[in-house]
Amino acid sequence: MIDTHSHVYEEEMPNYKEIIEECKNKDISMIINGVDNKSNKEIVDLANEYDNVYPAIGLNYDQIDYFDDKDLEDLEELIKSNNVVALGEIGLDYYWTKENSEKQVYFFKKQLELAKKYDLPVIVHSRKASQEVFDIIKESGVRKGSMHCYSGSVEMAKEFIKLGFKIGIDGPITYSNNVKGIELVKEIPLEYLLLETDSPYLAPEPNRGLQNSPLNLIYIAEKIAEIKGISADEVIEKATKNAKELFNL
Numbered sequence: 001m002i003d004t005h006s007h008v009y010e011e012e013m014p015n016y017k018e019i020i021e022e023c024k025n026k027d028i029s030m031i032i033n034g035v036d037n038k039s040n041k042e043i044v045d046l047a048n049e050y051d052n053v054y055p056a057i058g059l060n061y062d063q064i065d066y067f068d069d070k071d072l073e074d075l076e077e078l079i080k081s082n083n084v085v086a087l088g089e090i091g092l093d094y095y096w097t098k099e100n101s102e103k104q105v106y107f108f109k110k111q112l113e114l115a116k117k118y119d120l121p122v123i124v125h126s127r128k129a130s131q132e133v134f135d136i137i138k139e140s141g142v143r144k145g146s147m148h149c150y151s152g153s154v155e156m157a158k159e160f161i162k163l164g165f166k167i168g169i170d171g172p173i174t175y176s177n178n179v180k181g182i183e184l185v186k187e188i189p190l191e192y193l194l195l196e197t198d199s200p201y202l203a204p205e206p207n208r209g210l211q212n213s214p215l216n217l218i219y220i221a222e223k224i225a226e227i228k229g230i231s232a233d234e235v236i237e238k239a240t241k242n243a244k245e246l247f248n249l
């Protein structure tokens with residue numbers, strides 16, 4: 001199994017090394033996503049240490065006020081000197097504030113340019129910004145990536161798929177009354193879905209409210225299987241294939 005979106009590093013999870021080792025014993029790999037160059041650096045080091053860790057690096061919205069062009073230069077250096085599998089997580093978030101939207105857009109566009117330059121997929125965070133994210137990606141020419149923890153409409157998901165993107169499904173699919181999520185999983189063929197946890201956040205049932213980890217990926221696969229009326233093994237097999245193809249693992 002491959003968790004295509006997690007934050008299993010020191011700042012987010014003090015027990016990150018135990019988790020990575022336990023996952024290794026259970027044949028679970030993970031793409032760990034950075035949010036700034038401190039976490040990005042930590043993640044590429046982890047990937048050198050553990051063969052079940054793949055690094056995705058990026059400058060994410062929540063630190064945006066502190067970033068400048070030097071961060072983009074440092075990011076590019078990290079891409080050049082390491083076996084990075086994706087630019088991520090990157091994107092736009094207008095849930096908390098729209099005041100810094102200009103700067104968010106600037107960094108999103110710059111990182112899409114880097115993805116294009118180094119022929120890497122992107123892992124995109126989008127909240128309250130679906131249409132703008134779509135327009136910016138379309139214009140950028142980037143044609144591979146994942147819409148991480150996708151929460152938009154089925155119609156929009158289909159538009160992202162047409163652009164060459166896959167749709168990340170996380171723990172909230174297991175929450176009761178997630179009508180929108182269930183509709184999405186029903187409508188979108190398995191070949192376009194990815195399994196991800198966003199650890200340490202968004203733990204699925206039956207571990208909701210606890211620290212999340214890639215060990216919980218199975219509950220997401222089981223829920224997708226239930227919705228689609230197929231076996232969890234089939235979900236895992238196809239989602240693993242999707243992840244391997246997209247991120248060239």
Ligand SMILES: [Zn+2]
Binds near residue numbers: 089198
């Ligand atoms: Zn994330």
